[in-house]
Amino acid sequence: MTQVADSSANFVTCAGVTKRFGPTTALDNVSFEIGAGEIVGLIGPNGAGKSTLLKAMMGLLRFQGSLSVFGQNPMANRKSLLKRMSYIADVASLPTWMRVDDLLAFVASTHPQFDKAKAAELLEATPIRLESKIGELSKGMKTRLHLCVILAINTDFLVLDEPTLGLDVLVRREFQDRLVEDYFSQQRSILITTHQIDEVESILTRVLFIKDGRITMDVRKSELKRDYVKLLVKGSAVISDPGLEPIYQRKLPDHTELIFKGADESKLQQYGELVTPTLEDLFVATNS
Amino acid sequence: MNSFIALLKREALEHKNLWKVPVILLGIAILVRLAFSFGNLSISIDVPNAFNFESTLDSVLQTAVGKTLSGINSMITLVMFLVAIFYSLSSLFDERQDQSVLFWRSLPISDTETILSKLATALVVVPVIIVALQSVVAIVFLGFNGFTYLAAYLSGAVIKLGEILLWSMLPVISWCLLCSQIAKKNPFLLAFVTPIIFMLVDNLFLNGWVSETFVINRLTGVDEHSFALMLWGVLFSAACLAFAIAKRGERF
16 A cells, blocks of 8 residues: 655545535535545445535535645646546436447547547447447446446546446446456556445445545555454453443344454453454444 | 547537438428429528528529529528527537536536537538538539539628628527526526517616617628627627536536
């Protein structure tokens, strides 16, 4: 994991970003940074502010606070920024009246970083035909087409809003492998939102939890193992040590799960089995 | 440049009426011509004066065929201008309705380029189609004489077309593009009802002078225009386009 200390080398610098829609606060003083070679998952329930944050990053809406992508203001410098950042704001946004080959031709002549041969190659592995009209493709196929197009655009930073919504597990897995291969290995970065944590957990290097417009947790996968531990206790749990306060506990039929942050594992071992919590565990623990 | 051509091509692919209507018009022209050869037709079409380009070509146009040709030429101009108006009213509205604006704006194309490509489609591509179509129709009607006719016709028609474009079509199309961008539900209603309300209010409080000068005159007064008034039209158009460009950057 590359830790970028110099903030000018950051891909994204987000400081105190706030967005209100009338009386509701969609983003509340959000701050974080994204550097090179990171696959960041922005995870939160529906209505947490994920899409609003992404739209701010894509230059699609105004906000208070400061947000720069590659040192540029996304709204003022959208065009030049899009040569280094690509995004999918909505997988249902491809023009339905266009044919697949016309779409590829259009992107090829408007995006300098688009590799048409690669897009065609990616499409060959799908049932999508170049002569098909986009409107006649199924929902899942439209999503796959959009993913093929975006994967063929060679930018340093990719932003995806719920990209695999409605895709079956095989296609999803293939797409994720492609992301890791194309991006992570080349020090490019990805920001991906989802409300289904298990979908993306395996490929992420870092997780941002968001709830009610606030970042509730920002943790690297490598730190996750170090800082958090899940204890499985048979029956109901009685922890007598005063220094060991679980941040979350859950009673299941045959055992109790307890999650600890920064706890002494040697002390915990006497109570039961220790495992690494999943992102879903942590998500529930930090948001309830 | 490459991307601007791609943008124009996009308009042609998306708005099929831009080339379907000319094909239909050509079909009608061929039918009418055939009716002269094989049927017994004498068609005369009344057209508004503003769209009647030729007065110096009387000798060529003495025949019934020549007069019909003149009528069809005027019809082509009128219909294609209507196509341009409906095109500009729907183009920016449609991309917001079907969400595809999110995809278009994810490519490195500025809003200015996109909106100018739409303006160019209505004010450059459509007139080129008009002239090309009129040329083909002239050949269909007059055969080899068509070339002589065209040489005389086009030298006058192109200037006249340019005048109409600058005087009437530029402000109308710019206004339609703005309505298409800002309308929440119906750009057509916004584009047509707003000037009517403006004229009503103007008639009640200002004796209708303002609307006569700035609205009605735009549609009927191409022959008696002044340079200052034309300049107002250009400024109005620039303001509409600038506003539409700014608004496209805010919506998602």
